[in-house]
Amino acid sequence: MANKIMFWYHHFGSLGHGVRVLSLAKAIKYRNPEFDVLVVQGGVLHKELKIPSGVRCINLSPLESNSGLFDGLKSPSKISLEKVKVIRAHQLITIARIFKPDFLITEHFPLGRTQFKFELIPLFKYLISNLPKTKIIASVRDFIDQEVDIAGLLGLLNYFSYVLVHSDPKFMKFDFEDLLGEKLIYTGYVASRARAELIDINHIRDQLKITDKKLVVVSIGGGIIGFKILVEVILAKRKLDNIGVKTKFLISTGPSISDVDYAKLIILAGNDNDIILTKFNPNLVDYINAADLNISMGGYNSLVNVMVTGTSTIIIPKGIDSEQKTRARKLQDKGLVQVLDLINLNSSILFDAIVSGLNKEKKKNNLNINGADFFAKFIEKVSGDN
Numbered sequence: 001m002a003n004k005i006m007f008w009y010h011h012f013g014s015l016g017h018g019v020r021v022l023s024l025a026k027a028i029k030y031r032n033p034e035f036d037v038l039v040v041q042g043g044v045l046h047k048e049l050k051i052p053s054g055v056r057c058i059n060l061s062p063l064e065s066n067s068g069l070f071d072g073l074k075s076p077s078k079i080s081l082e083k084v085k086v087i088r089a090h091q092l093i094t095i096a097r098i099f100k101p102d103f104l105i106t107e108h109f110p111l112g113r114t115q116f117k118f119e120l121i122p123l124f125k126y127l128i129s130n131l132p133k134t135k136i137i138a139s140v141r142d143f144i145d146q147e148v149d150i151a152g153l154l155g156l157l158n159y160f161s162y163v164l165v166h167s168d169p170k171f172m173k174f175d176f177e178d179l180l181g182e183k184l185i186y187t188g189y190v191a192s193r194a195r196a197e198l199i200d201i202n203h204i205r206d207q208l209k210i211t212d213k214k215l216v217v218v219s220i221g222g223g224i225i226g227f228k229i230l231v232e233v234i235l236a237k238r239k240l241d242n243i244g245v246k247t248k249f250l251i252s253t254g255p256s257i258s259d260v261d262y263a264k265l266i267i268l269a270g271n272d273n274d275i276i277l278t279k280f281n282p283n284l285v286d287y288i289n290a291a292d293l294n295i296s297m298g299g300y301n302s303l304v305n306v307m308v309t310g311t312s313t314i315i316i317p318k319g320i321d322s323e324q325k326t327r328a329r330k331l332q333d334k335g336l337v338q339v340l341d342l343i344n345l346n347s348s349i350l351f352d353a354i355v356s357g358l359n360k361e362k363k364k365n366n367l368n369i370n371g372a373d374f375f376a377k378f379i380e381k382v383s384g385d386n
Contacts, residue, residue, distance in 0.1 A: 003035040005379060006099055007139075008092070008123075009107035010116060011043035012065045013256045014222035016301045018049045020166070021107050023192050024139065026052035027372035032380055038099055042088065042116070044076060046222075048255050048280040058095060060088045073115060089119040093126045100131060103379060107139045110156035111163075111176065112146060117156075124159045135161045135382065139375075141300045142167030142189070143323045144175060157183065162382075164375060166190045166300075168368040172330060187375050188368030189304050193285050195369075198309075204290035213246040213274065214358050217291040219284060221299050223254020227261045228345065229316055233295060234268050234275065235347035236354055245355070248274045250291075252281045285309065293357045298324030298339075306336055307367045312360035313337040314353050316345060336363055 005028060011017040018041065025037045029052055039051075042060040051057050061084050066072035075084045096104070104127060107113075109120060127134045136159050153176075157163075163183050165174045177184055205215065218233050220226030230251060240247055253262060257279065269275040281287060288294045289309040296302040298317035306313045315337045317324035331337045340353055 003032065003383060004099060004101045005035060005037045005103045005105065006096065006101035007037070007039045007105045007107065008109075008120070009039070009041050010063070010113055011041070011046070011222075013043070013224040014299065015046060015049065015254070016221065016299050017043075017107055018046055019192050019301050020141070020190050021139070022049060022052055022055070023190050023372045024105075024375050025055045027376035028379055029054045031373075031376040035379075035383075036099075038095075038101070040092065040095060046255060048282065050282055060091050063088070085118050089122050092119050092123045096123060096126060096131070101127075101134055102383060104134055104136045105139050106136070108141070110138060110153055110160070111140050111144050111148060114149070114152065114156075121159075128159075137161060138163040140165050140174075142172050142174070143326055148176070150179070153179070164378065166371045166375075171367050172327070185378065187378070188371040189307060190371035190375070191285075191304050191308050191369045192301065193308065194373075195308055198289045199283065199286040201290040204286055208248060208250070208276075210248055213248045214292040215287075215290060216247055216249045216293045216295065216354065216358075217252075217284070217287045218249060218295045219252040219281070219302065220254050220297050221302065223257035223279070225318060226254070226297055227257065227265075229295075229297070229342070230265055231268065232345055232347045232350050234265070236350040237272075237275065239347060239351040240354065245358070246274075247358075248276070250276045250281075250287055251278070252284060253277065253279050255280045293354060295354075298328040300327070303327050303331060303337075304369060306331060307365060307369050310336070310362040310364055312357045312362070314340060314350075314357055316340045316342050318342065334365065336365060 007021050009017050009021045021039060025039055028035055028037055037055045039055060039057045044062045062076055063073045063084060064076050066074045073081060075081045138160050140163055162185055163180050164185050164187050166187050166189055167174060168188050169186050220229055237249055265277055269277060285305045288305050288311050291311055294311045294313040298315050315328040317328050328339045332339045338353055
């Protein structure tokens with residue numbers, strides 16, 4: 001039975017890609033401990049992400065976005081961009097030559113991250129020539145927020161056996177369903193934790209010494225953007241204090257927040273013992289589950305946390321991100337979240353939304369959040385065909 005699985009992914013500062021890949025790797029190892037799982041990542045290393053037991057991780061020479069996510073690449077080191085590209089392409093082929101994967105799983109590519117064709121196409125060609133039984137599979141989230149070169153995509157799809165989309169088609173169908181044809185397989189949403197794995201709510205609330213207070217959990221993903229949200233959140237808490245609403249705010253700023261912005265938040269929070277600032281919370285979904293209200297941006301993992309916990313939630317999508325807005329609106333239509341506009345956000349608007357949100361109970365939903373387990377079962381099934 002084929003049992004060597006190699007993941008490739010690249011992030012530009014956000015945690016979502018890594019969380020999703022590691023959740024899939026963890027699920028594979030859980031179902032098949034004998035499988036050899038290797039994760040190769042190309043962004044600046046996020047030390048906060050916990051590598052699942054039995055999973056190995058290799059970091060390529062890092063590359064960053066030039067300015068915006070789709071505005072070219074740059075090298076964070078003294079080595080030139082073109083030199084790093086050559087190095088990375090060589091690194092990938094060397095890893096494949098030594099590891100000899102039965103599966104190569106590319107996260108987001110070829111529906112996104114197409115700026116990495118310089119390293120992935122040589123890898124594909126190496127596998128075809130030297131390890132022809134290797135199956136190449138795309139792991140894609142539910143929505144693609146960028147222009148896609150259809151002609152280029154059709155050419156790239158020739159390398160792929162399957163495209164596994166981490167969505168529930170009854171909630172959100174994939175835009176390229178017709179184009180992908182039989183290669184498209186829906187897995188359901190990929191959650192970092194299953195409902196049954198969540199820490200007991202009372203344990204969390206006892207840990208935070210919450211008795212007569214409402215718990216509000218706030219997060220902005222990786223922390224590259226969203227500073228404005230956190231400022232308005234703290235100011236809104238002051239308004240809650242003024243009318244006697246007792247709350248404790250647990251705020252996760254994201255590990256990529258700048259030191260300057262983090263220092264500003266510390267000053268703004270002052271000596272308020274009911275504001276807990278942290279850059280990263282590895283058990284964030286447990287705290288969201290225990291919370292009376294959750295506030296976040298509209299990234300994939302943030303919305304999946306809502307699906308898992310059912311906690312009353314305020315979503316503030318990135319101002320120019322149609323992906324986050326689309327996902328948030330769909331959840332709002334189901335009554336699972338309330339959506340605010342980041343551009344016009346202020347503490348008064350947020351105060352009103354918080355008061356409303358604190359009065360809402362958890363809401364169950366029937367969305368498929370078993371994507372990681374489905375993915376692991378699929379790899380197990382297809383490995384038997386090799």
